[in-house]
Every structure is written in structure tokens, then in C-alpha cells.
Amino acid sequence: MTPNSQSNTARHVAAPAAQQDTIPPVLDIADLHIEFPIYRGAVRALNGVTIRVQQGEIVGVVGESGSGKSVTAMMSMRLIPQHSYVVRKGSIHKSGKNILAASEKQMRQIRGSDMAMIFQEPMTALNPTMRVGRQITDVVSTHTALSPKQARERAISLLREMHIADPEQVFDAYPFELSGGMRQRIMIALAFSCEPSLLIADEPTTALDVTVQKQVLMLLRERAKKTGTAILLITHDMAVVSQFCERIYVMYAGSVVEQGAAADVINRPAHPYTRGLLGALPENARPGAPLLAISGQVPNLADLPAGCAFRNRCRLQGDACSRVPPLLPLTSAADAPGHAAACWMTVREQHDA
Amino acid sequence: MAVTPATSHLSYSLSYFWYQLRRSPMMLLGLVLIVLMCLAALLAPLLTAHDPNAIDLGNRLLPPSAAHFFGTDEVGRDLFSRVLYGARQSIGVGIFVAFVASAIGSVIGCFSGVIGRSVDRIIMRTMDIVLSVPSLVLTMALAAALGPSLFNAMIAITIVRIPYYVRLARGQTLSIREMAYVQAATTFGAGRSHIVRWHVLRNALPPVIVQMTLDIGNAILMAAALGFIGLGAQQPTAEWGAMIASGRNFLLDQWWYSTFPGVAILVTAIGFNLVGDGVRDMLDPKQKVK
Numbered sequence: 001m002t003p004n005s006q007s008n009t010a011r012h013v014a015a016p017a018a019q020q021d022t023i024p025p026v027l028d029i030a031d032l033h034i035e036f037p038i039y040r041g042a043v044r045a046l047n048g049v050t051i052r053v054q055q056g057e058i059v060g061v062v063g064e065s066g067s068g069k070s071v072t073a074m075m076s077m078r079l080i081p082q083h084s085y086v087v088r089k090g091s092i093h094k095s096g097k098n099i100l101a102a103s104e105k106q107m108r109q110i111r112g113s114d115m116a117m118i119f120q121e122p123m124t125a126l127n128p129t130m131r132v133g134r135q136i137t138d139v140v141s142t143h144t145a146l147s148p149k150q151a152r153e154r155a156i157s158l159l160r161e162m163h164i165a166d167p168e169q170v171f172d173a174y175p176f177e178l179s180g181g182m183r184q185r186i187m188i189a190l191a192f193s194c195e196p197s198l199l200i201a202d203e204p205t206t207a208l209d210v211t212v213q214k215q216v217l218m219l220l221r222e223r224a225k226k227t228g229t230a231i232l233l234i235t236h237d238m239a240v241v242s243q244f245c246e247r248i249y250v251m252y253a254g255s256v257v258e259q260g261a262a263a264d265v266i267n268r269p270a271h272p273y274t275r276g277l278l279g280a281l282p283e284n285a286r287p288g289a290p291l292l293a294i295s296g297q298v299p300n301l302a303d304l305p306a307g308c309a310f311r312n313r314c315r316l317q318g319d320a321c322s323r324v325p326p327l328l329p330l331t332s333a334a335d336a337p338g339h340a341a342a343c344w345m346t347v348r349e350q351h352d353a
Numbered sequence: 354m355a356v357t358p359a360t361s362h363l364s365y366s367l368s369y370f371w372y373q374l375r376r377s378p379m380m381l382l383g384l385v386l387i388v389l390m391c392l393a394a395l396l397a398p399l400l401t402a403h404d405p406n407a408i409d410l411g412n413r414l415l416p417p418s419a420a421h422f423f424g425t426d427e428v429g430r431d432l433f434s435r436v437l438y439g440a441r442q443s444i445g446v447g448i449f450v451a452f453v454a455s456a457i458g459s460v461i462g463c464f465s466g467v468i469g470r471s472v473d474r475i476i477m478r479t480m481d482i483v484l485s486v487p488s489l490v491l492t493m494a495l496a497a498a499l500g501p502s503l504f505n506a507m508i509a510i511t512i513v514r515i516p517y518y519v520r521l522a523r524g525q526t527l528s529i530r531e532m533a534y535v536q537a538a539t540t541f542g543a544g545r546s547h548i549v550r551w552h553v554l555r556n557a558l559p560p561v562i563v564q565m566t567l568d569i570g571n572a573i574l575m576a577a578a579l580g581f582i583g584l585g586a587q588q589p590t591a592e593w594g595a596m597i598a599s600g601r602n603f604l605l606d607q608w609w610y611s612t613f614p615g616v617a618i619l620v621t622a623i624g625f626n627l628v629g630d631g632v633r634d635m636l637d638p639k640q641k642v643k
Contacts, residue, residue: 077540112542124533129555138551139541190541 024096026198026230027053027076027115032090034075043302045071047254047309048090050327051232053198058224058231060245060262062238062277066298068254069234073200075099076232077117078107095197113143116191118220120203122183126175132186133171136193143194158189162219181212188220195227202234217244238281242266247338250274253299253309256327260339270330270341272314308344320344373635380631386624390617394440403431405438405591414607424609426599432609435591436617442592443573443621446507450572451565454511458518459561463553465519466526467545477523480516488513492575496584503586506579510572521564525557532556559636567629570622577618593618 029051035042046068053059061069074080076092078099092099094115102110119125127135136155140146146154152171159167162185175183184204191199201220205213221244224231235241241248241262248265250258250273258271269275276294278284285291296313299305305312307322314321325342374381393400403421409429417424423432465476483491495509529535535552543551579585580594588595593614600611 079536079539108542108544110542111540117537117540119533119537121533125537127534127538127552127556129558130551138543138547142542142547187537190537 023055024093025052025054026057026095027051027232028091028093029072029076030091030093032072032075032092033088034071035086035088036084037086038302041302042086044304045085045254045301046075047304049251049254049256051249051256053230053232055197056224056228056230058221058233058244058246060233060235060241060248061251062235062241062248063251064236064277064298066253066301067251069236069251070202071254072251073117073202073232073234076200077111077115078102109143112139112196113194114196115198115200116194116196118184118187118191118199118201118204120206122180122187122207125187126183128175130174131171132173132175132178136171136186136190139190140193154193155189158193159186161192161223162186162189180208181216184208184212184216185219188216188223192223192227192229196229198230198232199224200232200234203236204233205240206235206237213240238266238277239283250277253304254301255309255342257310257343258341259327260330260336264336264339268336268339270339270346271310271343272316272346273310274341276313308342310343314345316343316345318345370635374631377631377634379627380634383624383627383629383631386620387628390440390444390621390624393437394444397434397437397441401431401434401437403434405430405434406589407431414603414610416607417609423613424607426596426610427603432596432613435596436593436613438591439593439596439614440617440621442503442586442590443576443618444569446503446510446576447569447573447621447625449507450511450514450575451568454514454568455518455561455565457511458515459522459554459557461515462519462522462524463526463549463557466523467530467549467553473523476519480519483513483516484520489575489578492579493582493584496579501584501587503576503580503590503592506576506585509579510575514568514572517568518561518564521560522557525560526553529553529556563629563633563636566632567626570625570629573618573625574622 029049032046032049033044034046035044049068049072051059051061051072061072063069071080075085076094076099087100094110097106097110099107099110126132133152133155136158137148137151140151140154141148144151144154156167156171159170164170164182164185170178170182170186175186178186187204199220204220205216208216217240220231223229233241233245245262248258248260248262249256250265250271252273258265258269258274265274266278269278273294276292279292280294282291294313299309299312308314308325311317311321321344323344325344327340327342329338329340330336374384397405407430409425412421412425412429413427415421415425415429421431421433423436425431426435461476465473492506492509492513495512496506499505499509530553532552535548538548538552576585577592577594577597580592580596581598583595583598586592586595588599596614597611597618600607600614603610
């Protein structure tokens with residue numbers, strides 16, 4: 001369980017702002033290996049994940065189910081019960097504070113005031129038996145010294161900032177009286193209530209319909225820019241990521257397989273998995289043609305094959321693929337700083353070109 | 354309107370309650386019985402012409418008449434007065450047991466479920482041990498150990514009922530603990546006691562309330578049983594169980610002595626059970642669809 005931040009940070013070749021070392025990154029996950037022990041073995045949920053979020057940055061983490069996105073998010077807030085996982089290697093720092101070594105009491109202070117989270121299901125993320133306003137003032141008064149009356153005013157002004165037309169009425173409403181979009185706005189208001197420096201949004205729009213999705217995302221971005229909050233957006237929706245994020249990490253089987261500026265990753269994907277994901281977007285399909293899919297399935301994390309985890313589903317297999325590929329910067333790195341992919345084939349292809 | 358102003362919540366709840374009530378006549382009947390019994394208990398001094406403890410040896414074991422609606426007992430006390438005053442004891446015991454046992458039990462159950470691990474194991478195994486002894490036997494043993502009196506009988510019944518609430522509340526807690534809003538509260542920095550108080554207890558409440566309403570009738574029966582075997586209320590306190598016990602000696606010739614307290618127990622217990630069933634239907638919308 002001892003965090004080990006020294007090892008392997010060299011692999012984190014080119015995070016764009018790695019040089020601005022004066023302010024520590026808002027979130028710095030370095031070479032994190034996490035296992036969940038099971039009967040006679042372990043599920044290797046994260047295998048060397050390095051993610052860095054700078055102040056005020058909007059970063060996306062994409063990947064299919066079981067790629068380790070949610071475990072990464074939960075670990076950043078240390079929401080997984082402590083006896084259920086083992087940290088094999090790596091560290092998590094929040095603005096310089098070691099999350100893995102913090103006491104539960106310290107974590108309670110950090111959660112809510114310094115980092116907050118938005119969940120996928122706005123339907124169930126609010127307590128059905130409490131008025132919305134009370135749920136906001138509870139959070140506000142946990143982390144600030146405001147009087148009940150001031151907390152109420154703060155909550156109402158937060159609701160107003162979420163473009164809710166009648167904040168006083170919504171303040172006194174129960175969650176079941178509100179629509180999904182409204183509830184997600186209230187979750188966002190809650191998350192911003194103590195002006196955290198980092199907001200982790202775990203598929204915040206998956207449960208909403210498309211027209212509301214856009215409103216909610218725009219609202220999220222507007223608030224983040226105004227308060228200088230960084231956002232780590234966990235999603236499997238490539239379209240959302242390409243419009244919303246500045247930088248992207250693509251995860252597969254518990255590792256980051258590609259990272260870089262959003263435009264670079266979307267327009268010039270280097271890893272076959274990223275290419276597959278983008279190719280599978282229904283928006284990119286020709287009308288009438290069958291939708292493309294990545295064949296095969298995510299490998300069993302309790303029994304990862306040797307070498308590249310994507311090997312069995314990949315069309316570009318070579319001899320090198322029997323070894324685990326590191327994240328290598330692309331040759332085009334001069335005009336796409338920070339763009340890196342963990343693939344022997346495509347990176348070499350680009351080096352050769 | 355999506356949003357109802359706060360002021361109308363109460364009147365809305367009341368009108369909803371009335372709407373539900375009209376749809377379940379059995380609950381209405383139960384409610385009427387309870388209200389009648391409660392009124393009888395509260396207004397006993399106004400409704401009765403005789404002191405429940407006034408001995409009148411000249412009028413022993415009289416059958417029901419206009420002067421003594423339910424007749425008199427072996428020392429000439431008016432049974433109607435005694436049954437009405439007895440309602441105070443019985444309903445009081447029922448309500449005390451239901452409230453105290455559910456309060457203690459659900460708090461223990463919630464914490465047990467939230468803390469988990471060895472604390473949970475110790476608490477739940479202790480409750481299993483208590484539950485493994487037949488409840489009437491355990492109540493009798495406790496009441497006897499504490500010394501026979503109505504108050505001690507009440508304490509004994511309460512202690513025996515607590516494990517039911519612990520189990521109920523713990524089961525609820527285990528499912529609520531996994532709800533997104535509990536997790537969300539954790540991500541906003543809420544501590545364990547805040548989560549229990551504001552998120553778990555509140556949402557675990559509906560089944561506890563149902564259990565409570567059903568338990569009042571149960572506790573009344575239990576108190577009467579203890580009174581009957583002499584471990585509950587003592588003479589000269591007017592208590593239904595004790596009255597039935599002393600009337601037993603006269604059952605063949607003076608039927609009214611035991612019968613009226615017995616009917617009173619029956620009516621009260623049925624009333625609370627009907628209301629309990631009705632409350633369960635109200636609080637569990639899934640069961641209502643037939």
C-alpha cells in the first residue's frame with residue numbers, strides 16, 4: 001500500500017504543462033496500479049495509469065465499460081472501501097496532497113470543498129426524502145462558517161447561477177418534483193457550492209436526453225470557466241469529449257493507451273483502439289451501411305494476456321506486440337505536443353514515415 | 354405545475370391521506386376503533402359514574418345493568434369504569450413499546466449496517482440470540498427478574514421487541530448504503546453520523562413505521578398476557594389482562610367479568626392491526642397493485 005511516486009514517471013513523457021512545475025497539478029495520478037483481490041488471484045483494474053489535470057483544465061477520460069475510468073475517478077476521491085483494494089504501485093496527489101496516505105478525516109475535508117463529483121444518475125443522486133435546498137445548505141454549512149440564513153441565500157444564488165428560473169420554489173421542492181435535467185443542474189450546483197478546484201464528472205449526461213445533455217454540458221463548462229475549476233470528465237461518448245474537452249486520455253483495460261489534445265486525438269488518432277472507437281461512432285457511418293464495431297471483447301482483468309492488452313482485437317498485429325507497449329510520443333509531436341500512444345505498430349509507422 | 358409551494362405540502366398530504374383512507378375501508382374501520390378506544394381512555398372520568406377502584410361490597414358480582422353497564426366484580430367495583438381506565442394502561446403500554454423499541458432498534462440497526470464488519474457481526478449475533486428464545490418466554494423471564502409491575506412489564510416487552518427493529522433497520526440500511534445519494538453525500542464530505550441521521554434513517558423509516566403500527570397491537574396483547582399471569586400490572590390497578598385473570602374464577606356464573614376486558618383487548622388489537630396493514634399499503638406503493 002505504500003505509494004511510490006518515483007518509479008516510471010519518465011513514462012509520462014509529454015504532459016503539455018509538465019514544465020509549469022511551480023503550481024502542483026490539481027490532480028496528479030502517477031503510474032497507478034490497483035488490484036482488487038479475489039479468490040486465488042486479483043483483478044488488475046488499473047495497470048499504470050498516469051493522468052494529470054492542470055488548474056482550470058477540462059480533461060476527458062474515454063473508454064468502454066471495464067476500462068478503468070470509474071475506478072480512476074473513485075480512487076481520486078478515495079471512495080472505494082479501503083480494505084477492498086491494493087495499491088501495487090503509483091500515487092495520487094490532489095494539489096500536492098497525497099490522497100492515498102490521507103486519513104479519512106482529511107479526506108472528508110477535501111471532499112466537497114476541494115474536489116467534488118457529479119454522478120451519472122441524477123435520479124438517484126439526491127435524497128428523495130429531503131428538500132433540495134436542505135441538501136445544498138447541508139453541504140455549504142459543512143465546509144463554511146455561514147449562518148443558516150446565509151447558507152440559504154448562497155444555495156438560492158447557486159441555483160440561480162444554474163439558470164433555474166424560480167430558485168426559491170426549487171429550493172423548497174423535493175427531488176421527485178423535478179425533471180432529470182433540473183436534478184442534474186442541482187447536482188452541479190451542489191458540486192460547485194464550495195468552489196472546488198477539481199470536479200470529477202462521471203458520465204454526467206448519460207441518463208439525460210440529447211437536448212438536455214448539451215445544456216447541461218454548456219452549463220458545466222460555463223461554471224468551470226467562471227470559477228477556475230478543473231473538470232475530469234469520465235465518459236464513453238466520443239462526441240461529448242470532442243466538443244467539451246481540451247485534453248483526452250483514452251483508456252483500455254486499465255491503462256492509458258492514447259493521450260493528447262482533444263483535436264489531435266480526434267482528428268489524428270494513433271492507437272488502433274482510438275481509431276476503432278471513432279470509426280464506431282454512428283455519426284461517422286454512411287446511411288444504410290452497417291455500423292462498424294471493434295470485434296472481440298475487453299480482456300478479463302483477472303487474467304490479462306501478456307503483451308499489449310488490445311492485441312487480440314487489433315488488426316495491426318506484429319511481433320513487438322507480445323511486449324507491453326509504453327506510451328510513446330508521436331513524431332508529429334512538434335505540432336501536437338503531448339500527443340502520445342501506447343502502440344508498437346502505429347507509433348513506429350509514424351516514426352518511419 | 355412542477356413545483357408546489359411549500360405551504361401546500363401539509364394540506365396536500367392530508368388530502369392524499371384522506372383519499373387513501375376512502376379506498377381502504379378496513380383501515381378506516383381500524384382507525385375508528387382506535388379513535389374510540391383512545392377517546393374512551395382520555396375521557397374515562399367524564400364517561401363513567403363510578404370510581405374504578407371504589408369498593409362496594411353490597412353490590413358484588415352484579416350482571417350488566419343501567420347502573421353498571423358491564424356489571425361489577427367480586428368486591429363491587431364497576432367493570433365499565435375499570436375497562437375504560439384499563440384502556441389507558443394498555444394503549445399507553447402499546448404506544449410506549451412501539452416508540453421506544455423502534456427508536457432504539459432502528460438506530461442500532463442503522464449504525465450496525467453502516468459501520469459493518471466486526472461491529473455489525475457482534476450486534477447481529479447478539480440479536481439472533483435474543484430472537485432465538487421464544488419471545489413470550491423471554492418477556493416473562495425479564496418481567497419476573499425485574500419484579501412484577503406494569504412499568505417493568507413494559508420495559509421487558511420493549512427489550513424483547515428491539516431485535517425485530519434492529520434487523521429491519523439493518524436490512525434497509527444495507528440497501529440504502531449503496532444508493533447513489535449516500536455515495537454523493539460522501540463525495541461532498543459528509544461524515545458517518547450525518548449520513549446515518551439524514552440519509553439512512555430517514556429512508557429506512559417507512560417499513561419501521563409499518564412494523565410500529567403492527568407492534569402496538571402486539572404489545573397490548575403481550576402486556577395483557579403478562580397481567581394475566583401476574584407479572585404485569587398489580588391489584589388494584591385496572592388492567593385488562595389482570596382483570597381477565599381474576600374473572601377466570603367466576604367465568605361459569607359471572608360471564609361478564611372476564612368477557613368485557615377480553616372484548617376490549619380484542620377490539621384494540623384489531624384496530625391497531627387494521628391500521629398497520631393500511632399503513633403498509635400506503636407506504637409501499639408497489640404492493641398496492643393487485
